[in-house]
Amino acid sequence: MESFGTRLHRAMSERGPLCVGIDPHPGLLARWGLTDDVQGLDRFTRIVVDALGDRVAVVKPQSAFFERFGSRGVAILESTIRQLRDAGSLVLLDVKRGDIGSTVSAYASAYLDPSSPLYVDAVTASPYLGVGSLAPMFELAAEHGGGVFVLALTSNPEGAVVQRARAADGRTVAQTVIDEISQLNRGADPLGSFGLVVGATIGETGHDLSGVGGPLLAPGLGAQGAGAADLRIVFGSSLAAVLPSYSREVLSAGPDAAALRAAADRVLAECRGVLAAR
Numbered sequence: 689m690e691s692f693g694t695r696l697h698r699a700m701s702e703r704g705p706l707c708v709g710i711d712p713h714p715g716l717l718a719r720w721g722l723t724d725d726v727q728g729l730d731r732f733t734r735i736v737v738d739a740l741g742d743r744v745a746v747v748k749p750q751s752a753f754f755e756r757f758g759s760r761g762v763a764i765l766e767s768t769i770r771q772l773r774d775a776g777s778l779v780l781l782d783v784k785r786g787d788i789g790s791t792v793s794a795y796a797s798a799y800l801d802p803s804s805p806l807y808v809d810a811v812t813a814s815p816y817l818g819v820g821s822l823a824p825m826f827e828l829a830a831e832h833g834g835g836v837f838v839l840a841l842t843s844n845p846e847g848a849v850v851q852r853a854r855a856a857d858g859r860t861v862a863q864t865v866i867d868e869i870s871q872l873n874r875g876a877d878p879l880g881s882f883g884l885v886v887g888a889t890i891g892e893t894g895h896d897l898s899g900v901g902g903p904l905l906a907p908g909l910g911a912q913g914a915g916a917a918d919l920r921i922v923f924g925s926s927l928a929a930v931l932p933s934y935s936r937e938v939l940s941a942g943p944d945a946a947a948l949r950a951a952a953d954r955v956l957a958e959c960r961g962v963l964a965a966r
Contacts, residue, residue: 691830691833691876692833692834693876695778695809696745696778696809699746700745703745704956705745705930705931705932707744707931707932707933708744708746708934709750709782709939710732710736710747710748710750710935711753711936712729712754716940717729720735722943726761729757729761730764732943733768735948737771738945739942739949740938740949741772741774741775743952744952745778746778746779747777748782751765751782751783769808780811780812780835781808781810783795783799783811784812784814785812785814786814788817792824792825793824799811809835810835811825811836812836812838813836814839816839826872826882834881835881837882837903838882838885840884841886841887843887843907862895866884866895866896866897870900870902879929880900881902883902884900884904886922887914888906888907888909888912888914888918890908891918891921891922903930903931904923904929906933907935909933909934910936911935916955916961932959937955938951938952
């Protein structure tokens with residue numbers, strides 16, 4: 689099977705380097721004039737998929753906003769994943785799972801096994817039980833052409849306490865994560881399937897991202913405070929691998945489909961202007 693990194697590289701080349709989140713939180717549902725229930729959730733996701741599924745490289749549903757409605761919400765998530773696949777978008781499910789042994793293997797099966805109703809192209813994962821604990825995810829992803837984006841340097845201020853702590857060898861925890869993911873991508877061409885999550889709001893990182901070899905997901909753009917120009921500061925010489933991620937900045941333009949498309953086109957143009965200048 690074609691690797692996730694290869695599919696992502698092609699999608700970014702053809703559709704542009706943009707990931708749009710589907711984050712149907714209560715305030716956004718209300719802004720769209722929708723009810724905060726399963727019916728509102730279903731209507732919201734259908735509008736987003738119809739507006740953007742056939743034009744955005746990657747769409748990133750946030751699993752928690754579906755899970756909060758129980759089994760009916762998860763059923764809508766399954767349907768959303770199928771619709772996005774039919775529209776040609778790559779689906780990155782934002783679940784931030786991380787565990788050990790049989791549990792992380794079960795998470796891997798849930799999202800990265802083609803036989804699962806929640807099967808997606810890639811997931812986000814938390815490495816704070818040790819990057820090695822995620823091995824079942826990496827293995828199943830490699831077997832079925834999937835991808836894993838591992839948290840490294842996140843936008844939330846609380847993250848720095850853990851991520852910038854020093855290990856015994858002097859590296860930060862984040863740098864150890866970066867280095868281990870770089871090893872997984874060794875020899876991959878044109879892009880590795882194992883990526884990192886690096887927030888666009890964090891400024892100069894002081895970390896070496898140059899050898900990662902895989903995609904760098906950059907959330908925190910738009911409503912969270914970062915602009916496209918901040919990508920130069922955060923990623924420097926690694927801009928070629930950056931996948932900018934927007935959620936509220938695009939979604940707040942809804943529920944009008946044309947307005948959603950215009951918002952996505954606007955932020956994509958801004959990012960292209962920065963990334964093309966690398």
